[in-house]
Amino acid sequence: MEPTIHYGLAGVYFAETEICGINGDRGELFYRGYDIRDLTEATYTEVVYLLWHGELPTQRQLDDFRAELVPHYPIPDKVLELLLCLPPGTDPMHMLQAAAAMLAAFDDNPDEIDPDNLRRIGLSLVVQFPNLVATFERLRRGEQPLEPKSELGLAGNFLYMLNGEVPTPAAERVLNTALLLHAEHGSNASTFVARSSASTLTDAYSAIAAAVGSLKGPLHGGANEAVMRALESIGTIDKVEQYVLDTLAKPKGRVMGFGHRVYKVLDPRGAILRDVAAELAESSSEAEYFHMSLEMERVMEREMTARGRQVKPNLDFFSASVYRMLGIPVDLYTPIFAVARVSGWMAHLFEQYADNHLVRPLVKYQGERGRPFVPIAKRG
Ligand code: CMC
Numbered sequence: 001m002e003p004t005i006h007y008g009l010a011g012v013y014f015a016e017t018e019i020c021g022i023n024g025d026r027g028e029l030f031y032r033g034y035d036i037r038d039l040t041e042a043t044y045t046e047v048v049y050l051l052w053h054g055e056l057p058t059q060r061q062l063d064d065f066r067a068e069l070v071p072h073y074p075i076p077d078k079v080l081e082l083l084l085c086l087p088p089g090t091d092p093m094h095m096l097q098a099a100a101a102m103l104a105a106f107d108d109n110p111d112e113i114d115p116d117n118l119r120r121i122g123l124s125l126v127v128q129f130p131n132l133v134a135t136f137e138r139l140r141r142g143e144q145p146l147e148p149k150s151e152l153g154l155a156g157n158f159l160y161m162l163n164g165e166v167p168t169p170a171a172e173r174v175l176n177t178a179l180l181l182h183a184e185h186g187s188n189a190s191t192f193v194a195r196s197s198a199s200t201l202t203d204a205y206s207a208i209a210a211a212v213g214s215l216k217g218p219l220h221g222g223a224n225e226a227v228m229r230a231l232e233s234i235g236t237i238d239k240v241e242q243y244v245l246d247t248l249a250k251p252k253g254r255v256m257g258f259g260h261r262v263y264k265v266l267d268p269r270g271a272i273l274r275d276v277a278a279e280l281a282e283s284s285s286e287a288e289y290f291h292m293s294l295e296m297e298r299v300m301e302r303e304m305t306a307r308g309r310q311v312k313p314n315l316d317f318f319s320a321s322v323y324r325m326l327g328i329p330v331d332l333y334t335p336i337f338a339v340a341r342v343s344g345w346m347a348h349l350f351e352q353y354a355d356n357h358l359v360r361p362l363v364k365y366q367g368e369r370g371r372p373f374v375p376i377a378k379r380g
Helices: 044-053 059-072 077-085 092-105 115-140 152-161 167-180 189-198 204-215 223-234 236-248 270-282 288-307 314-327 330-354
Strands: 020-023 028-031
Touching: 020 204, 028 044, 028 270, 044 059, 044 115, 044 152, 044 167, 044 204, 044 330, 059 115, 059 152, 059 330, 077 152, 077 167, 092 115, 092 223, 092 330, 115 152, 115 204, 152 167, 167 314, 167 330, 189 204, 189 330, 204 330, 223 236, 223 288, 223 314, 223 330, 236 288, 270 288, 288 314, 314 330
Parallel strands: none
Antiparallel strands: 020 028
16 A cells, blocks of 8 residues: 655654643644743743643742752863864854763763653753853853853843843843743654654753754744844845745745744744734834834735735744844854753653654655666776
8 A cells, every 4th residue: 555655744643742732723832731821921940840840830849949950050161161162153053962962971870761860961951051052152252151140040040141241120031931932842843853862762962962953944943043134134124025025936935934834823922922022122222123023924914815825923933033132142042942942852851751662754765676786896
């Protein structure tokens, strides 16, 4: 019987999960049963706890969880040396992938996949990722890395380590929202990569390093940078419409930050970030990028409707102008996605290792068969 090929594994279920549910037709997203819109009242640290433990923490549990994170803050000296020896212009995602793999070498027990050891590794990666990104940024600016202020929480400490100033409550709130929206999203490409890597019973660091590589692509986490590069190249709001029309006129032309494999209506995370961006734009000198984004959304809505397509802004679209207005360098947008998503990747590794099945789909062979072997001396 001819096999059915599911290109891109679209519509294929490969596991069960209790972490996150998505209804793409209704634009709904739940973490552990909580609507993402309600979770914006929480902090990113609470959401990490929720993803890993299945329950929102009490204040006491949150305090204990934050205390558990503290010993994991320092970046191992040799990993710092790696950061220092990278050539100028190194993509921060390449740095992060290399560092994630290298952290295994400085862990006394990287290979055990029992829940306690995995949780310990997760605690480490959840603080190491923001530290690495902030430290890399400071080093390339010629500044000294900073000691963390763990009392600030994950979002606030990241902004502090990046900028050298305790963030305003408003800036901390915005980053908290961005991080918790990016933390988890079911079987997206990078989480699938993490889970399928783990399904070989490789160690968690290897699975996470693989996931970082997958997130970098512009069809996935790399889209937020691609959105901002596009807006920069367009320059002014009056040129947005022509940019969209020119892009759509190209074969397979894609306007970055639009469309989704699962959502057929507006991505709820995109809607939340649009509101966050609108608020920031009221007092930002970079508000132009948000106004260009709104114009792009308007033109895309008109053009996609005319083509009978449901293609709406996704998470990456408005996160680009949010990060711009927070003053974050463009090539850190995707690393910030990784800073958040590492918590979701770890939640999935807990599930994958607990009930492992090797991920090994098939590809249908369409090449030649029965070719006679010719020794090298006789090949013409
Ligand atoms: N621009 C223009 N047309 C689009 C777009 C877009 N961004 N996305 C989808 N379409 C249209 C298009 O008409 C396409 O039909 P055709 O192939 O005939 O031109 C149709 O919708 C189906 O699109 P698809 O690319 O086949 O759908 P997919 O499920 O394979 O891909 C996607 C989903 C996210 C890769 C795609 O929408 C895309 O390339 N978007 C731009 C990149 C992007 O923003 N990625 C971030 C994804 S969400 C967050 C994350 O994971 O990081």
